[in-house]
Amino acid sequence: MYKTLRNHFEETFDLTDKEFAFVLTQFKMQDFKKGDFIFQNGDQIKYVYFIISGLVKLIYFDKDANEHIVSFAMEDWWESDFNAFFTQSEATYSLKCLEATSVFYISLAGYRKLCEEIPKMETFWLQKSNRGFVSSQRRILSLLTANPKERYEQFLKAYPSLAQRISKTQIAAYLGVSRETLSRLYS
Amino acid sequence: MYKTLRNHFEETFDLTDKEFAFVLTQFKMQDFKKGDFIFQNGDQIKYVYFIISGLVKLIYFDKDANEHIVSFAMEDWWESDFNAFFTQSEATYSLKCLEATSVFYISLAGYRKLCEEIPKMETFWLQKSNRGFVSSQRRILSLLTANPKERYEQFLKAYPSLAQRISKTQIAAYLGVSRETLSRLYS
DNA sequence: CGCGCGATTGAGTAATTTCAAATCTAGTGG
């Protein structure tokens, strides 16, 4: 369990036992059942979540209560309403479990403490953030340039393992297409 | 000129004269004319650019040579093909000047040197990256949830000064709408 | 005045959505 987190950090930089022990003091763990909300829009967002196991979706409800999927997150991914987290304000999005999910979570104060104590940690976050930014840009491009079929195929190619774990309805909500259109793609 | 850059950093953290002198050694300056490409897709991307003055667009050409706008950047904004920059590989995007533009630019080596010498610099980049990520997510959401009219109004609201400097055709290419549709919104 | 660029308008077409109904599937309990 703890190993998952340590391995995850050590894909980027090495940690001594002592350092990792300190890191752990800043995290707490929690389990959620399928269908649970980890947080909902309007909640004060105090934490960033590291998915140990399971699968979640970050969603936005529009004015007609339609659900749109901002992102999925599974094992080894970090997730939160980052804007709300960094500004310690209320969530625009909601985080809902598509499967039973276990997470480590850390507060903003804890996050800052880590960065101060272990400078490499800041490099780590920077790398994560950069990658998140880059893949968001890729998705924007996909939405700008590709039709539903192309978007779906790009998604399958980019996230093959994810695609097998979620329903087409969920994929449609991520791609910005109605589930009927997605269903008709290969007929 | 140099002041622009210093002020920009000092919106986030303070720099001594000596530190800023060191910062400057890592940057070079260049001027571009309206219509110039700062880089084009396929180019090796060695630099990140800070816009001192002017206005540029980061664009992607699809298979039919249609142009799509990934982002605009004006005074005080950082821009590059960040994926290509961090992996020191070839650009997917092109960066073109919509107005005469002056930039400071820095290499990956220079960027790393800055982070090592001045740790606050890393915090600075992290903040920029986080904000870029958050606003990309917002744009994704806009593309997922809003129709052309709503997207256009969100754009006007989010970037009022930018909207006055660019043609509707450019805005259309950013919003993922044909210019004719954009033109018909209020008729 | 005439050129060039951007914006607008019109008409027809293509893509996607919506709403409704039917079908399929996996899991549950008898």
Add this chain to the structure above:
DNA sequence: CCACTAGATTTGAAATTACTCAATCGCGCG
């Protein structure tokens, strides 16, 4: 093993939205 249910997927048909292509308009500038 079968019947039943809930959820997901598929299908059909009509309505809507946005696109494309083509023509026109408007304006600033040499």
